Amino acid sequence: MSSRVSRMVKHALVMMVGTFASRILGLAREIVTAAIFGASSQLDAFYIAYTLANLSRQMLAEGALSAAFVPVFSQTLLQKGKDKARNLARQSLCILLLAGSAVVLGGVLLSPYLVKIMAPGFDPVKASLAISMTRWMFPFLIFVSLAALAMGVLNSLDSYFVPAIAPALSNIVYLIILLVMASRFGIWTLIIAVLAGGFCQMALQWVWSGFKGIMLLPEKPRFKDPELRKVMKLFFPYAAGLSLNQVNPVISRMLGSFLQDGAISVLNYANRVIQLPLGLFVIAISQAVLPELSRCAVGDTKEFRETMRDAVRFALFVVLPVTVGLVLVADEVVNILFFRGAFNAWAWHATGVALAMYAWGLPGMACTTVLLRGLYAQSTPRSALLVTLSSVVSNVIFCLILVKPMGFAGLALAASLGFTFSSFVGGYLLARRINHPLEILGMKWTFRMGTILGIMTAALLKFKALYPFPIEESLIVRCSWLFAVMILGAAIYGVGTLLFKFHEWQWLRGAFTKKKETDQKGDSHNDQ
Numbered sequence: 001m002s003s004r005v006s007r008m009v010k011h012a013l014v015m016m017v018g019t020f021a022s023r024i025l026g027l028a029r030e031i032v033t034a035a036i037f038g039a040s041s042q043l044d045a046f047y048i049a050y051t052l053a054n055l056s057r058q059m060l061a062e063g064a065l066s067a068a069f070v071p072v073f074s075q076t077l078l079q080k081g082k083d084k085a086r087n088l089a090r091q092s093l094c095i096l097l098l099a100g101s102a103v104v105l106g107g108v109l110l111s112p113y114l115v116k117i118m119a120p121g122f123d124p125v126k127a128s129l130a131i132s133m134t135r136w137m138f139p140f141l142i143f144v145s146l147a148a149l150a151m152g153v154l155n156s157l158d159s160y161f162v163p164a165i166a167p168a169l170s171n172i173v174y175l176i177i178l179l180v181m182a183s184r185f186g187i188w189t190l191i192i193a194v195l196a197g198g199f200c201q202m203a204l205q206w207v208w209s210g211f212k213g214i215m216l217l218p219e220k221p222r223f224k225d226p227e228l229r230k231v232m233k234l235f236f237p238y239a240a241g242l243s244l245n246q247v248n249p250v251i252s253r254m255l256g257s258f259l260q261d262g263a264i265s266v267l268n269y270a271n272r273v274i275q276l277p278l279g280l281f282v283i284a285i286s287q288a289v290l291p292e293l294s295r296c297a298v299g300d301t302k303e304f305r306e307t308m309r310d311a312v313r314f315a316l317f318v319v320l321p322v323t324v325g326l327v328l329v330a331d332e333v334v335n336i337l338f339f340r341g342a343f344n345a346w347a348w349h350a351t352g353v354a355l356a357m358y359a360w361g362l363p364g365m366a367c368t369t370v371l372l373r374g375l376y377a378q379s380t381p382r383s384a385l386l387v388t389l390s391s392v393v394s395n396v397i398f399c400l401i402l403v404k405p406m407g408f409a410g411l412a413l414a415a416s417l418g419f420t421f422s423s424f425v426g427g428y429l430l431a432r433r434i435n436h437p438l439e440i441l442g443m444k445w446t447f448r449m450g451t452i453l454g455i456m457t458a459a460l461l462k463f464k465a466l467y468p469f470p471i472e473e474s475l476i477v478r479c480s481w482l483f484a485v486m487i488l489g490a491a492i493y494g495v496g497t498l499l500f501k502f503h504e505w506q507w508l509r510g511a512f513t514k515k516k517e518t519d520q521k522g523d524s525h526n527d528q
Helices: 003-037 041-080 082-118 124-137 140-156 161-211 226-245 247-256 263-296 301-338 345-359 362-377 381-406 408-434 443-466 475-499 504-511 522-526
Strands: none
Touching: 003 041, 003 161, 003 263, 003 301, 041 082, 041 124, 041 140, 041 161, 041 226, 041 247, 041 263, 041 362, 082 124, 082 140, 082 226, 082 247, 124 161, 140 161, 247 263, 247 381, 247 408, 263 301, 263 345, 263 362, 263 408, 301 345, 301 362, 301 408, 301 443, 301 475, 301 504, 345 408, 362 381, 362 408, 381 408, 443 475, 475 504
């Protein structure tokens, strides 16, 4: 077994631990938000403001920056040492802060037009509230820009836990502010909580990067620096591609604004739940694999291909059973998480339907996210742009087809179908780039996985038929029911994959051992 794959899996597991804490706290903040504000018109306005700020965050800070900076920084650190890498990070920080400030200013000035584009179905009162909130929300971008750069530095230094738990600190601050101040400031408490949480997330990673030997302070950019020029050369195409990618949530919010009050909130609640498995497994694996791919992309194409293939396969190995389970118990999960206070029966069932539709897209999200990391490591912004474009175009088409017959559920399903389509595009483009098929899903692997998931599905459906969800019982009883479903599904999946001798278990075992093992890929991989 390749030591590189074991190291990647180990880093992913470390990130999963930290991410689990932050995602659980993220769910807790949504539970508290739902109990206080329900699915209301005011909350719809807040989510429009949050989405607008978050689009810039994903495009500028956490998206394009990560894609352009991490591969170059990792290679600079490996080939030229920490001093040169530190200079690159500081110059990149200066450029990022200048660009972020310009985006914040533009967002504040253009917020009336942005809200009109994002939510054309809002009435004047609702739109006015969204505009005011958007203006206050945009400075959030500055905090997450620095946090994103620090995360890229730390990941490249093989430090994964602190970046993974930084959002947990943000969520703790959010919860404290919400519980203490909501009765006085109402819906505006959410703005205060987001800004304070973002600042704390930034501060933790900034301090830790300094502790690891790279203090992030702005340094005047030297545009003749070849490493900085490479970052800039990659940044703008990736930013353009990620700008396109933000069309997906914009389309969903636009069409959702024409549906009943609470539709946007329902989609947001469902999206927050799906972020737990997405962040816990998919994002953790993709962030762990990018530095590894960047290091081997310089030389051995065979090593790159095998690392890429194993990363996608491991992501699917983890995500597929979660997908099946979440589709089958989406309604019950939403009941346990949100059904209290202002969150009524309609919001419960509507969010459950949306969650099930989003869950179908988890395998596509997993493949697309990891494959994009491979394209980033290969420094192929045009191919990454094509993958993003395929996701956007297919999502828009599916949204327009499904919104009329299915409403908000159609918007959630459209996102899933769009990611699934783009995963095939990403696999094709990456295979063409390295002139070799990725060979991710062999016939035996697919047949064995399908058999196990089929048995798991049948068993869970039988369990639900014999022991219906105890809706009238206490929270403890309902949680116990869900826990029993999870244990049953995990046991069937675990035993089945062990009996079929899936190599993913070897990677997991190797992640916990220091001994370097012999590479066992060869024919044993190909026959799966």
